[in-house]
Amino acid sequence: MSAEKKVHLDARQLYSGLIRLHILHHAAHEGIFGLAMIEELARHGYKLSPGTLYPVLHGLEENGLLRSQPQGFAGKIRRVYRATPAGQKVLKSAKEKVRELFGELFEDESAIEIARPRPRVVPVRATNGRNQGTAKVAL
Numbered sequence: 398m399s400a401e402k403k404v405h406l407d408a409r410q411l412y413s414g415l416i417r418l419h420i421l422h423h424a425a426h427e428g429i430f431g432l433a434m435i436e437e438l439a440r441h442g443y444k445l446s447p448g449t450l451y452p453v454l455h456g457l458e459e460n461g462l463l464r465s466q467p468q469g470f471a472g473k474i475r476r477v478y479r480a481t482p483a484g485q486k487v488l489k490s491a492k493e494k495v496r497e498l499f500g501e502l503f504e505d506e507s508a509i510e511i512a513r514p515r516p517r518v519v520p521v522r523a524t525n526g527r528n529q530g531t532a533k534v535a536l
């Protein structure tokens with residue numbers, strides 16, 4: 398296996414949990430179906446084929462986190478997935494974990510953000526004392 402392919406596989410493994418969480422998040426708010434979810438995930442930079450997404454949806458349903466039922470959409474029958482009460486519960490505890498991880502992942506960056514001088518808007522006065530508007534200056 399090439400090194401590039403190995404990195405790709407490792408990344409997929411890392412993202413698979415994020416993708417499942419993302420699906421659960423949307424399914425907790427509204428009914429979702431495969432194709433729309435593929436588009437939604439693509440919007441977030443995850444490129445999934447139906448052959449990858451559908452087994453994920455089926456797996457989540459098998460685990461009791463999602464429940465699906467066929468529903469008519471513009472003359473087509475689609476399988477619509479919604480989070481079950483168990484799915485809602487898992488999502489709630491996963492959110493807590495994500496919040497904690499998020500804090501740790503971006504801890505250093507927010508410290509740099511605070512230390513960096515920010516441009517501030519200060520009034521600029523002409524020599525005659527009249528306010529001539531504002532200008533951005535780094536303090």
Ligand SMILES: [Zn+2]
Nearest residue numbers: 419423437441
């Ligand atoms: Zn989303």
